[in-house]
Amino acid sequence: MNKGNQWLTCLMLLVMVSLNGCSSDGASHSAKISQLSTMPEANYELLFIGNSHSSANGLPNLVSTLITAAEPEKSANTALVPGYRFLDERVNDGVTLETLNARNWTHVFLQAQKYSTSGRYFYSTSAAQDWIKQVKNLGGTPVMFPEWPRYRNKIEGQRIYELHLQIANNEAACVAPIGPVWDEFQLLYPDIKLHGPDGNHSNLNGALLTAYVFFQIVTSKPANVLGYLPQINVSEDTQQKLKTVALDFHNIHLPCP
Secondary structure: OOHHHHHHHHHHHHHHHHHHHOOOOHHHHHHHHHHHHHOOOOOEEEEEEOOHHHHHHHHHHHHHHHHHHHOOOOOEEEEEOOOOOOHHHHOOOOOHHHHHHHOOOOEEEEOOOOOOOOOOOOOOOHHHHHHHHHHHHOOOEEEEOOOOOOOOOOOHHHHHHHHHHHHHHHOOOEEOOHHHHHHHHHHHOOOOOOEOOOOOOEOHHHHHHHHHHHHHHHHOOOHHHOOOOOOOOOOHHHHHHHHHHHHOOOOOOOOOO
């Protein structure tokens, strides 16, 4: 295990396990935040703020695996703020803001904006805009993470993506084209599943497709610079198909602030 992966493992365990286990203990929580803030910095410091869509299939780990495979001379720390909450529910949760301030995150992925599944209702985006602003004030790059569509839903992915484009138009941020990428992949390869059994969360294929999109945004490198990665339990043929579709959207996101 190289140094970057060692720190990645420590950081993931610290944030995902330790903070979850002591959220009601103010002293312990403060100690863990302090420990987090003093760990050595990596070239890439990635923080995910969201719900189960951000954690399923080890999505943060997949992103760091892709980064260090493409840039072995560099290191990547990846963390996930504990708790499955919407962005507006994180404003005063006592964990998210402290974690955001604990390190010099280079990129912060913001997922779990409330949206109407029918498209008939509107939910405030002010909390999302505020989180974007705070990330920028701290010197990080905010990356909006629109969720993928539910299984066989042909309109939801684009709708969610457009909602996040509107958020970024109000407060500048990158917007990952997750919905459009998933839509294209499912159109081209209908026999390769991206969803888990519930039709809502990703399976490993879907998580890897999402990770390729994030890799391209973070590194500005096209996904096809990556070879086959046998440590990821996805076949070589499927990895190639996932990369090819992600590559079609290499430059399709708002300019990162």
